[in-house]
Amino acid sequence: MRFTRRLAFYVIALAILILVKLNTFGEDYSSVETFRGAQLESDVFYPLIARSINEGHLLKLSLNEEDFPFSPDDVYVNDHLQVMVSPAFLRELFSCSARVYDDSHLFVERGEETVSFYLNQQSAIFGEEIVELTGEPANRGGVIYVPLADVCKMFDYHFRWSSKNYQVKITAEEDAMAVNLPRSYDLRKKSRTASIRNQGSQTTCWAFASIEALESSLLPERKVTFDEKDMVANKPYAYSDQNGGDYTMALAYLLSWKGPVDETGEVAAHVQQARFFNQDDIDDIKWAVYKYGGVSTSIYANVSGANLKDSSYYNDATNAYCYMGSESPNHDVVIIGWDDRYEASNFSNSVPGDGAFICQNSWGTSFGEEGVFYVSYYDMNVGDQGVSYMNLEAVNNYDEIYQSDLCGWNGQIGYNKEDVTAANIYRARGNETVMAAGFYALDKNTDYEIYFVSNCDTVSTLAKRVKVAEGSVKNAGYYTVSFDNGVVVSPGELFAIVIHITTPGADHPMAIEYQSARMEAGYVDLSDGVGYISRNGLDWENVEDKASGNLCLKAYTKRNE
Missing domain, CATH: 3.30.457.10 (Copper amine oxidase-like, N-terminal domain)
Incomplete structure (x- = not known):
């Protein structure tokens, strides 16, 4: 029996080899040619070819x-x-x-x-x-x-x-590739919005907006309710709820795989990619809503308490808002659509032109249009601190995450020029294959080269780095980049992720966490990784010593059976 199986295997392998050598199947995948008078069976050979392409990632x-x-x-x-x-x-x-x-x-x-x-x-x-x-x-x-x-x-x-x-x-x-966005678009009509929540008297809008944007990004395929209270309770560092928060705190929680948590209390997805926007990115925000779902953003709510009715910038009759002052943002909402024809006359103050984002608030359904209102394109802040969660993956996408930035991105480091080389050294927890790395691009059109170093016992070993990925990203954001080929590490082995990052116009292009003024002491752990930066890729400085911080440079692995 063993000999028969082995013989059958070699016969099939030999047949495939002969076919390849003689080009008996050509570029037209829909045709099967005759070989020595016999019609090749597509239901036998095509699946073998397809399996080879898919398993070898040859496409x-x-x-x-x-x-x-x-x-x-x-x-x-x-x-x-x-x-x-x-x-x-x-x-x-x-x-x-x-x-x-x-x-x-x-x-x-x-x-x-x-x-x-x-x-x-x-x-x-x-x-x-x-x-x-x-x-x-x-x-x-x-x-x-x-x-x-x-x-x-x-x-x-x-x-x-x-x-x-x-x-x-x-x-x-070019004509075929050119796509015009519709003049108006509303995710409510596409069954792609989260349920309206009510934050009450708490200043936790940052968590509500992040969670609602996350849920929107999964709809309509996956209807899930994430727990914004868990995000608040497990934020990355001690900080009074009454002091509010922002998208960087939400990202620190999500990117470290602490959440999002569903109704069972378990982490239900892994955030691996997010894009960032500002108030000048109106068209980019529209595209993000169109393709990926709700975009969280910050505005200035000109009122004390969870109600805009007393604000001179809000028209209660039309649920329209446009802040024209100079105050910094203090409230987060979710952009769920837009209307280019929304008339300027709908706003209580004089605005330069038509057009508004459709925004979902977290003040319950009694506010606005069942919890939704319209914010003018000319609002001084809308779009600022915008985040699109465009890649939520299953929790089994990777087995392990290596990170030293549990408090998240709250600072930058560099050498007063647009590029820098950075390296994080980690100790492998098991027999694993390192599959990908994650990093922040702090502005648009960032180029990156990612390298790997095995057995990185000393800083000098960083010179032996091998390139495993390269590319560029159009938008600022957080990105997980898969390696061209995974790299196997052994239990206890020191390995390094190295990145050379170039961000046009930046002085300090590498994201770090550090002990900022708003944190209570003791939350930045300088012992959970070893980070280095270099001006030229040859001479290295320890980030913990230079900035009392950690690099925002993660690694993702799969366990080997």
Whole structure:
């Protein structure tokens, strides 16, 4: 029996090798050629090829001759050698909204165009037209995937796919790639808003806004209620609830995997990516709402207590608000839509033009329009400290997190120039594979190079670093970057994550935690990691000594069986 199985394995392997050598299957994955008079069985060989591509992460994708990065979880090759993609992939490639309703209906919005895909149906509704697909949408791990070739055709992108060299080449003209946002958009109409909460007399709006934005980012696919009280109770450092908080405190809690906590009291997701905005990023905020869900933001609430009715900047009749003063933000809300045609006359004060963000408050349903109000684009603060939680992952995405910045980002470090090299050294807790690193980009258009150092017993060992990832990010934010290949570490081994980061216009481009004035003493632990920075990548300074702080540079691992 053992010999028979081994023989069968070698026969199949030899057949595949002969096919590859003789090119008996070509670039057209839909055809199967004849080999020595026998028709190759696609249901035998295609699944083998697909499995090899998927397990080896061999698929490559380019857009207009430039590499297009993607997560392996968002793209796979099916048993018919069709390239299948997730809603998350569609959002990035086509600049669209792509959401799943009732576990079976993938609804795509792109400018004025809409597409509805349905599980187990080899047709889609494109606008008002029924379009035949090359394959059925599939449910894989609870995610709906659709044939990429079909979506490209609908949106006038040219698609080429070679199963021989595992290359997907997509090209598109500027007109096809240009997408105009709708003049108005309201997540309430898309079933993509969290329930209205009431913070009462507490100054914990920062937690309410963060939690509501998180919940919105998962809707409509996943309806979950996170606990804002847990965020407040487990904030990263002692700080009176009456002193309020901000998005950096929320991020410290979330990025350290303390939350978000669901109704069972367990951590229900891992935040791995968030984008930041300011009051000048009106269009970018709209895109974030459109693609990912609610965006938390800070405004100045010109009133004492949870009511704007006494404010001269608020029109109670139209639920419209526009603060035109110079006060700093003191209240957080969630942007859930916009209306470019919202008339300036709706505001109680004179504003330069039409347009407003639709914002969800945390003052209960008796406020505004069932808890919602309109904030003018010309408000002095709206959009400031904006956060879009665009990548919540399952809690089993990684097994371990290595970090030394439990208090989160509250300072920057550098050498009065736009680039710096930084390194965090950690001791492995087990036999693991280091899969990714996480860091803050403190402004737009940040470039990064990430390196890894094994057996990093001394600072001089940092010179032996090996590049494991590189790229750039358009927006400020927190990013988790997967390595090109994971690196195995042994129990007790010292390893280093090294990053060279360049942020145009920055003087201190590396995020750190340090003992700030608003913290009670003793919350920054300088013993949970060893960090270094360098002006030139050769000479290193200890961050704990230089700034009494820790680098915001995390590592993520999977345990090896």
